[in-house]
Amino acid sequence: MQTPKLPGPARVILRLLPADDRDVVYGDFLQSHAEHRRRSGKGAAWIRTCADVVLFFAVFTWSTNVRSFLEVIGALGEVRIAVRRLFRERVSTATSLLILGFGMAVATSVFSVLYAVVLSPLPFDAPDRLVVVWTGHAREVALDGNSYQNMASWSEAPSLAETGFFYRPEFTQRTVTGGSTPYRVQIGAVDAGFFSTLGVAPVLGRAIEPEDELTRAPVVVLSHDFWLRVFGGDASAIGATIELDGSMSSVIGVMPRELSLPMAGTQLWEPHSRWTAYPDSLGPRTEDLFGMVGRLTPAASLPTLRAELAAIDRDLASSYPAGFDGYTAVAGPLVDEVVGTDIRDSIWLIVAAAVALFFSVSANVGQLWTTRGLGRAHELAVRSALGASRGRLGGMMFLEAALLSLAAAVLALSLAGPLLEVLVGRIPIRIPRIEEVGLQPPVVVFTLLVGTLTPPLVALVPMVRASFPRLVVASGRAPGLGGRGGARTVLAVSQLGLATVLVVTGSVLVRSLDRAATGDRGVDTEGAWVARVTLPSEGYPTSEERWRFFNGFAGEVGALNGVQDVAVLSDFVIRRHAAAELHVPDRDSPADIAVMADAVLPGFEDALGLRLVSGRALTTDDRWRTGNGWPVAVNRTLAERVWPGQDAVGQEFMLGSRREGKPWFRVVGVVEDDRRRGLDRATWGHMYHVLVNDGMDIVVRTESEAASLRLVIDRLRSIDPTIASPVFVPAAELLDETIALRRTLTWLVSFAGLSTVALALLGVFGLLTEGVAARRSEIGLRVALGAGRRAIVLSVLRRGMVLTAVGVGVGLVGAMGTGLIVREFTFETSAWDPLSMLATAVTIGALVAVATVVPAHRAATIDPVRAIQAEP
């Protein structure tokens, strides 16, 4: 006999039922289906059964869901009770709300920064597959970019689905001319693959195409910002023309707002061939003019790409021994390149400090709640006697705590907005992607979730344990605080420990900052101002014209009233990586030193306050190569590293690979080192040669700054009004920027440290005060039995000191551990600096002693008669 079946639709619907009901109900319907068939025939039974099943399903789900809905309402009743209780205890509720709200606001702000800068994906398609490839060197001589030929070789790696490249952005600025006031814009000089590799499509018009590259087409793609500012967001911008450095370019497209590569603040993109000779002529493999982005194939990973690149490098090294000596391809995630590893690491350290602060806040509020729980011991005892389980009471207290934390989280979210504005506005460094910081959905969810759950969880054990009714409740005495309160002691000790870790870290960072900030930079910044002057390439096509301009301009500025000194050099603030490798005639391998070539005008040493160590200063005659090499000056570091124990003056060397026929340089003078890169960074070798580039830094030392600087700017405009007006910044401020990240980090970690100390003191104070209150009758008895005040005070003090000793001890051990991380951020200071540790321990000990005074005084002034009478 064939197994009977229900109609198809009925079977499908019944499959939606819970498993334990499904079979039985199916059977029921089979039976009634057979009945229907017998009575009214096949077709009618089919319809009838289907209708029955639909009805069954509707009623069944409705009834079960209504039921669970009613259960939720029941739970809401609990919520209502909890809210009412929170309102009844207004003072303690408001205090917890404020402390928690503050702690959460700090944590939320820091997390917003972390999220926006480090965690949130780059605004590109599949951003985790985007990589950058740079040139590394076996001898630690970092190249600033890649050569065209090497990039072409590396693009062959099978793991790379697509690649694009850009010309080094520090070289590519233009002046927008044609308007009343010319101004500088940052250009991204890129190839056609650049946009498609990133997966960015223009919002309007088209991107740069291979055809534009080949023909050196005068076309530009606008950034979203430029489009809004200059064209008012008008679609007719496509096809319009812009005058750049005196020649016309036509607008072909507009990029989305998110794209700000290869450099933050990029306004326009042009075909790279507008700046370079490629691909018509291929430069040497040792040049460093390009950055390269790549997209991994879905199957590939960074390690496989690295292995493939290493294989390509081995081939290159054997095929081009002269041109590819010691270089390697270094691949890393694009996001690290965009954010910068030092900033990323600093942000993580700040987040760790904020987490510690938040934990401390939770612990403090936990102490407060425990006190409240104690006050309710009687109520809880009654509930327990009436049959409420331990879990139910715990759940009730958890619900109450979570509600309070939720309110605090909402408060924190409203505080975090203004706090973020202050935080972001005050940070003295340019952090990439900082403009994306805000209360984004993941940040809000994070705050609500973590903020609401953490404090009750931290406080749960002591809360429930201290408040859980025991037999002693019957006598009306507060339970759980036989002068100790184990779980709360653990909280207080861990607070002290955290505070110790943060303060040790903070003071190590402060000492590092002090070393990095106050040492001699070797440059005289007194009254010195710096501005960048960049010549439009159209007006000054030859180096002779550029020379004439800068030389003449420097002379005129030097003659101005109030101007004491003028220096012109390629980079006052060193923005580039050190580049070239250095060869000397009688040695085969290059010297192991990073060398930077600085273009200068004669007289720069005097204006910067650099002492001449030996030889002579550079003069205008040194512009030209003479029969025996090009006369240059070098700094002391270069001289001592390359010619140790010898006089560098008269020595010859060459930068870059020696086989490429580059000029030999001859040292005519050695000048003192300076630490413009920052005291906390190694001094590079510097070679100064008399030369000018398109853009030069002008350093002006003045007596009365404002008036003189105005004169300088006016003089520049009278010489050439097409040059963008320079912006003068104090030299000291520019040098300070090199330690801005360190300063910010130190400030934030110290702030967190001091806050945790304050919270820990509050915690210890509360614990001791309540300990004294709970031991009131015992102390009264002891006094009555003849114990002196001194002994009573000492017993309280001793307890405070034991807490401190354990807490600080644990903290110091913790600080030893965190030192492994902190040492990455120190300078001329050990991360395990004994002085910082000792000072922290002594300071926290002294502060706890002060916090002990009030409870000790209370204990000492207990009146034995009244204390014993009060005992029930």
Add this chain to the structure above:
Amino acid sequence: MSLKWVVVVDGVKLGELELLVVLAALRLGEERASPVSIGAEILETSGRRVQRATVYVLLKRLEEKGCVETFLGEALAERGGRPPRMVRVTEEGRFAVRAVRRTLEAMWGDLDPEVV
């Protein structure tokens, strides 16, 4: 008869339909009481049509309250080899309906049949 709630001892509330289900199960006996037969019994005796799904939901609720127990019966060919769910009224269930009866009878007491 239109009772909203019938309150029984031990804080167990027995709804009107729940009462009907327990009574029907008692009338059928544990050999015959299943969700389908309970629905049919209520219809036949009281003239009220109770949805089969409602009977299932009511039985679940009664089971949670401890008034009934369910178990799987014998698998039959006409049910496609699937066992029916059978219902047995527990001691608590009997106690509950008895209490309802006592409450109602006490309330009626010697009320004039003309009034109600």
